[in-house]
Amino acid sequence: MQHSPAPTRPVAPVLLGVTHAPTPGLARLALWTVWVHHEDAGFTPEGVRFIRRVMDRLPIDDALPELISSLSAQGRAVLQAPPGAGKTTRVPLAMLDARLTDGRILMLEPRRLAARAAAERMAETLGQPVGQQVGYRIRGEAKVGRDTRIEVVTEGILTRMIQSDPELSGIGAVIFDEFHERSLNADLGLALCLEIAGALRDDLILLAMSATLDAAPVAELMSAPVISSQGRSFPVETRHLPRPLDRRARLEHAVAEQVLVALRETTGGVLVFLPGEGEIRRVEAALSGQLPKGCVLRPLFGAMPFADQRAAIRPDTSCRKIVLATAIAETSLTIEDVRVVIDAGRARRARFDPGSGMSRLVTERVTRAEATQRAGRAGRVAEGVAYRMWTRGEEGALSAFPPAEIDTADLTGLALELALWGAEAAEMPFLTQPNPGALAEAQALLRMLGALDESGRITDHGKALAALPLHPRLGHMLVRAGRGAALLAALLADRDPLRGAPVDLALRLEALRDPKAYAKHRPWPADRGAVSRIRTEAKRLERSAKGDGQLSPAAMAALAYPDRVGLRRSGEAPRYVLSGGKGAVMGDADPLAGQRLIVVTDTDGNPREARIRQAIALSEAELRSLFPDRIAWVNVCEWSRRERRVVARQQERFGALALDDRLWKDAPSEAVARAMLEGIRELGFAFSDKAQLFRARVALARADGASLPDMSDDALMARLEDWLLPYITGVKSAADWKRFEPLDALRAMLSWEEMQALDRAVPAHFTTPLGRAIPIDYSGEAPEISLRLQEMFGQTTHPTVAGQALRVTLLSPAGRPVQTTMDLPGFWATSYADVRKDMRGRYPRHPWPEDPTEADPTLRAKPRGQ
Structure with missing residues (x-):
């Protein structure tokens, strides 16, 4: 529809009587009437934007006056608004319109796609291209200008800005969008901003926005009020599976079948939630040739080209769209024509992977909060249907919320940032404090890499690592090895492009350097998407590196993983001891299995003996050249569990590896004893x-x-x-x-x-009436002695020790027990007569007096014939 421009005509007269309509819905209807029937009205650009905003009124608009008032009065707030309320695109513009600050408004987004989409939507609302009043900055790309007032950035960008300029010069407000995702960068960014606001910038406005987070703890941390907004959604019917999925069935095939069922049972766009790109591609392949006419598949994941991402997000009236998406579609983004959601029930999260020594994305069951949020996507434009790929009975086993990343991820990067900031974790206002043990491990690794000194202070090398967009392991490799390490760094930071291939990293590098040549003579297919992504990232990393080192890929890998150099153990099986002290095993048939020295870059993380997934052969000469100061002779005297004896050796060691091993013949006796x-x-x-x-x-x-x-x-x-x-x-x-x-x-x-x-007090012996010392047995409930009955003749009191009565076992002349008593006078007075009657006939040569208390103790028998 075309409109005649008449920039001199104001919008207010046209809207007279409309802005006071009894309901917002009637106001939008009236404005639509004006828009359609007054093409020649000649609205100013400001008027056009005003009409667009009112026509597109969102639930968040009702909360904006209170939010702006709180930010103006206190400079801080926590905004709680469900997905679809409009907080991402409305709030920064409202803050800009209210002139809360003369500085730029910085808004953090957890994903690059969300950052770009939010910036584009706000710029479109202002009738401007991105890069003027609204811009964005993400890794490797920026669209900002000197007139930019709202800048949307990914979360890691804020940390870099703060570390390079602790006062955040020129920044007037920081908005933490989707804070409920509790990413490590967002937690760190908020803690740093609270520090800055408390010490350097009391004028810095801070706003945390969340869809599902319990807002009270965040509000308490920030000393800020909580402002809530209602969402806008239509009823959504939830449909569960009638029975659990077969454990042997491929998830992707089950999802593809569910898509076909949904297409038959429903109308409107379909949004399918899958854990990652691999699953998306496999579902896409399974649906190839199966879709009804008029249906089109649109993948949506973070690593794909932005033009393809935009095609998945934008409405398309020419076809029925099926969007195969990762969790990127849960929040921040609105896919406007979706009426059906299929939730595969899986989520991919960053967790510390002991196999790779870094954070890796792992696939887990979805949480109830995530499932609710996903299902809500079906009710944005009309009544919808949400299919859940699990039974109603399985729902109770789901966790309530996803864990905060600070509880599960590798903390090496966080430890480096804290050292650069010059603060201990306990001193920082974290919503969740990092685990002290995990943080200590991270700091130990940083000391090994030379990023921290022995006192924990950051070194110049550590500052260089902090400036790189890489895990400190890979940053260390890039700094030490130069531009030649960029490809290996990009490879190790990404997922394996040759799944199912032998463990050798050299194969992966071959596939990356020349994909066409590799494909011609290697039987293991490479993931084209991963190869393209890794090559692009490598080019970007080359620009961050200095110098052209001449190290081999194995030497480069050893720089990144000095604790993962593996020495083959003796024996036929390819088992390795790693320089950090752990064990690892390789498949018997792997071509690398015969190598004496390797560098292990990825394992399955088994704490007892990890299975090697990626490694590369290393020569001893390379090892000695790389770490001359870490290789030394040591005397080792230790207990061997396997040999069950003390072993004394003299060894040339690199960490836990014995490169040379000799018998220590004159080991000191004290060392052996210890x-x-x-x-x-x-x-x-x-x-x-x-x-x-x-x-x-x-x-x-x-x-x-x-x-x-x-x-x-x-x-x-x-x-x-x-x-x-x-x-x-x-x-x-x-x-x-x-x-x-x-x-x-x-x-x-x-x-x-x-x-x-x-x-x-507790004698070792009892002295008999004959003067003999009888050992006392203290192992039972009562101390005990055993002796010949005749040796106790004349004893009129019961013997005691340590205040306890002795248990006395009286023996026959043949040494057999006759009576056990703890009351010797009682025995003489009662049972002795029966014992005497029995014993006299059996041992006639031994004395058996009628009154044993008057007889003399003896061990002698009568002479024969008497």
């Missing part, structure tokens, strides 16, 4: 009867109040060095330890005075 202590900790105690008796006496005396050392197993194990070390000279193996008598070492724990007190 190593043996580790063996004892593994083997445990095997006390002799004498040692057990001594420990039992000490335990009884302690129970009776004596101040003596604790000789329980746990206490002795905890103090091995104190009591045992001086006594195990010559003990070198499990067999030696089994023969070792520890009684002297235990007795040495007591002073002379303590030994005397122990002997008095």
Whole structure:
């Protein structure tokens, strides 16, 4: 529709009587009537923009007055508005119109597509091209000018801006859009901005906008009010699977079948949520030739060309559009003609991957919050339908919310940024504090790379790494190796372009350097999208590098992974010990399996023995050339679990790798003894009867109040060095330890005075009426002695020790138990008569007096014939 320009005619008279319509809907209807029937009205550009805004009124508009008032009064706010409310494109323009600040308004978006789309939408609203009042800045691309007042950036850009200019000169406001996604960069950016606002810029306006986040904790952190806006959506019917998906079935085939079902049962555009590009391509292939006429497939993921992304987002009345999208379509973007959603039930998130030593995207079950948000996309323009690729019963097992990235991701980049900022994590206003253990591991890696000094302060090299758009491992490689490392850095930062191929990184580099030549003579197909993306990123990284190093790819990889240099263990199986101390294994048939030294760049992350997914062969000469200061001879005296003995060797080591290994013939006895202590900790105690008796006496005396050392197993194990070390000279193996008598070492724990007190309180022996010393057994519930019945003649009181009655086992002349008693006078008075009657006939030569209390103790028998 064409309109005659008449720039001198104002819009206000035309709108007279319309702006006071009883409802917003009637106001929009009236404006539409004016727009259609007054082509020659000659509105000014400002009038046209005003009409467009009112015609396209969104739910967020009702909350804007309160939001602007709060920002004007307090300079901070938290805006809670569901997807579709219009916060992304309305709020920055409202802040600009209100003239809240003379500086630029910076808005953070978690994804590049969202940043560009938001900037384009706002610029279109102003009737301008992107780059004038509204611009954007993302990795590798910027459209801003000197007149730009609103700048949309991806989250990592803000960190770089702050680190280079801590006052954020020229920036008047920072908006954190989609803060509920809790990305690591957003958490760090907010913490840094709160620091700046508190110390340097009390005029800096801060606004966090969220769709699903519990706003109260963010508001408390920011000391800001919460402003809420209602969403706009139509009813959405949710349909679950009747039964769980077969575990053996390919998700992509199931999704393709569901798309065909949805096309038969519904009308309108279809939005399919899949975890990543690979799944999108496979669903696209499965649907090839299966779609009804008039249907078109539109992939949508972050790494695709922006023109293709735009085609997926824009409405298309000429066909029925099926958009195959990643989580990029959950928030920030509005795909206006969608009435059907198919949720595959998977999400891809950044988690620390111990296999690669960096954060990697992993596929997990979708959360309930994500599923709700996805389903809501079907109700933006009319009533819709959401198909969920799981049963209603499976819904209860879903987590409520996705985890904050700071809880799951690699913290090496965060640790580097904090060191550059000069602050400890605990001092920063994080919504979630990073895990101290994970942060300590990240700092240890940075020290290994030379980015931090031993005191934890950032080095000049660390500052150079922080300026690069790479994980510090790969940044270190790029700085040290120069432009030649750009391709390898881009490869290692991306997903494997040769899935299913042997582990050798050299194959991947070959496919990247000359894809056509590679395709002609290699049987493993390369992912064209990944190859193109990696090559493009490599060209960009080349511009960040300096110098043209002459290192081989293996040497470059070793720079990035000094803790992943692998030395093949002895034996037939290709098992490796890594320089960081972990183990890794390679497939027997892999062409790289015979290499003595490799650099492992990716594994499956198994904590016991990881399976190698990517590696490259390294020569020992290259290793020695790269790390001359880290290779040194060391004397090693340690307990070998495998050999069950102390092993003393002299080794030339790089980390945990023994490049050369020789017998240490004259190892000091103390070093051997200390190593043996580790063996004892593994083997445990095997006390002799004498040692057990001594420990039992000490335990009884302690129970009776004596101040003596604790000789329980746990206490002795905890103090091995104190009591045992001086006594195990010559003990070198499990067999030696089994023969070792520890009684002297235990007795040495007591002073002379303590030994005397122990002997008095808990004697080792009972002295019989004949003066013989009988060992007391303290291993049972009560101390016990065993002796011949005749030796106790004349004993009229029951013997005791440490205040307890002795359990006395009386033996026959043949040494067999006759009676066990803890009341000897009672035994003499009662049971003895029966014992005497029985024993006299069996042992007639031995005395059996009628009154044993009056008889003399004896061990003698009567002479024969008497």
